[in-house]
Amino acid sequence: MIVIDLRQENGGHRRRQNLAFLREQNDGKLMAKKMRAVQVSRAGGPLELVERDIPEPQAEWVRVKVDACGICHSDTLVKDGLWPGIQYPRVPGHEVIGVVDAVGERVKPWKKGQRVGVGWHGGNCGYCDHCRRGDFFACTVALLTTGISFDGGYAEYMVAPAQALALVPDELSAVDSAPLMCAGVTTFNALRNSGARGGDVVAVLGIGGLGHLGVQYAAKMGFKTVAIARGKDKEAFAKELGAHHYIDSQASDPAAELNKLGGAKVVIATVTHAGAMTAVLGGLAPNGVLMVIGAAGPLSVDPILLITGSRSVEGWYSGTAIDSQDTLSFSALSGVHSMNEVFPLERAAEAYERMMSGKARFRVVLDISRK
Numbered sequence: 078m079i080v081i082d083l084r085q086e087n088g089g090h091r092r093r094q095n096l097a098f099l100r101e102q103n104d105g106k107l108m109a110k111k112m113r114a115v116q117v118s119r120a121g122g123p124l125e126l127v128e129r130d131i132p133e134p135q136a137e138w139v140r141v142k143v144d145a146c147g148i149c150h151s152d153t154l155v156k157d158g159l160w161p162g163i164q165y166p167r168v169p170g171h172e173v174i175g176v177v178d179a180v181g182e183r184v185k186p187w188k189k190g191q192r193v194g195v196g197w198h199g200g201n202c203g204y205c206d207h208c209r210r211g212d213f214f215a216c217t218v219a220l221l222t223t224g225i226s227f228d229g230g231y232a233e234y235m236v237a238p239a240q241a242l243a244l245v246p247d248e249l250s251a252v253d254s255a256p257l258m259c260a261g262v263t264t265f266n267a268l269r270n271s272g273a274r275g276g277d278v279v280a281v282l283g284i285g286g287l288g289h290l291g292v293q294y295a296a297k298m299g300f301k302t303v304a305i306a307r308g309k310d311k312e313a314f315a316k317e318l319g320a321h322h323y324i325d326s327q328a329s330d331p332a333a334e335l336n337k338l339g340g341a342k343v344v345i346a347t348v349t350h351a352g353a354m355t356a357v358l359g360g361l362a363p364n365g366v367l368m369v370i371g372a373a374g375p376l377s378v379d380p381i382l383l384i385t386g387s388r389s390v391e392g393w394y395s396g397t398a399i400d401s402q403d404t405l406s407f408s409a410l411s412g413v414h415s416m417n418e419v420f421p422l423e424r425a426a427e428a429y430e431r432m433m434s435g436k437a438r439f440r441v442v443l444d445i446s447r448k
């Protein structure tokens with residue numbers, strides 16, 4: 078295996094030569110079995126472009142020829158070794174869109190040639206107590222996470238459990254769909270499980286990678302949609318996304334502003350600052366729910382607010398394969414789009430840094446077929 082460090086600034090031409098050389102070394106048959114992948118070989122190590130054998134799918138798994146893969150903040154779990162027990166080398170990537178390329182034994186009903194997505198939830202046992210109750214995300218026996226338990230989508234090919242596949246509608250492109258496999262399903266699924274009904278006041282706190290999708294989904298689901306962010310400059314954009322109201326949390330008290338609208342039935346908190354979440358709690362209507370999907374530090378909650386209004390704070394995990402499929406289908410139906418910055422696979426390290434900078438508008442996607 079040849080490892081090429083993408084951090085080297087002036088090595089681009091040499092790298093291409095090396096890869097070309099490698100390919101020439103193989104005869105036609107061997108060459109067809111190689112692929113490019115970007116891996117992390119140790120905790121805290123760089124993203125490295127490597128040539129690997131194209132993997133074969135085991136029973137109940139499929140091989141996917143990857144067209145696009147989103148870069149998610151959770152990929153830091155792989156890059157920085159924050160996931161307990163993670164084994165290296167590991168190819169990150171859990172926002173994968175591609176085409177079924179080969180199927181293992183006992184795979185039903187997937188067929189070669191179908192367009193599929195693979196998201197965070199890579200599989201579960203199906204027979205532990207949590208699985209038997211339908212809480213697949215909490216499986217205690219064989220919970221698989223794409224790009225962590227097995228290699229993900231920063232590669233030309235990957236293998237995945239058939240259980241992890243979502244069908245991709247024809248009208249969605251691979252690059253458009255990729256972020257919907259994590260950022261999309263997380264916001265869509267949180268909203269549709271929030272208890273809000275058509276016409277209810279639903280606020281989305283934060284307009285970033287998650288929030289810009291959350292505002293669109295909330296509006297398309299028929300909620301009276303309120304976007305909350307810092308600064309007057311984001312108002313026009315929030316309204317373009319479909320928000321009916323905009324609250325500038327720097328210029329006003331977001332809780333007071335929500336109360337002027339009758340209080341929020343649901344606030345979906347996409348921000349990573351706990352203080353910003355605390356600041357909206359007083360704007361929840363009676364029985365209102367703060368749904369937390371942004372990974373923030375410890376959250377301060379006034380119990381009096383919870384008690385007097387029967388309000389609650391809850392978290393929401395992302396979703397399983399069928400939730401991702403529903404997300405893609407709803408997005409195609411209603412015209413919800415992720416705004417993406419697109420990079421080729423070779424520039425994965427640069428793309429990852431762009432995601433980490435927090436400056437990307439709004440998701441970063443690897444277009445694997447692009448050179």
Ligand SMILES: [Zn+2]
Nearest residue numbers: 149151259260
């Ligand atoms: Zn993710």
Ligand SMILES: [Zn+2]
Nearest residue numbers: 202205208216
């Ligand atoms: Zn289980």
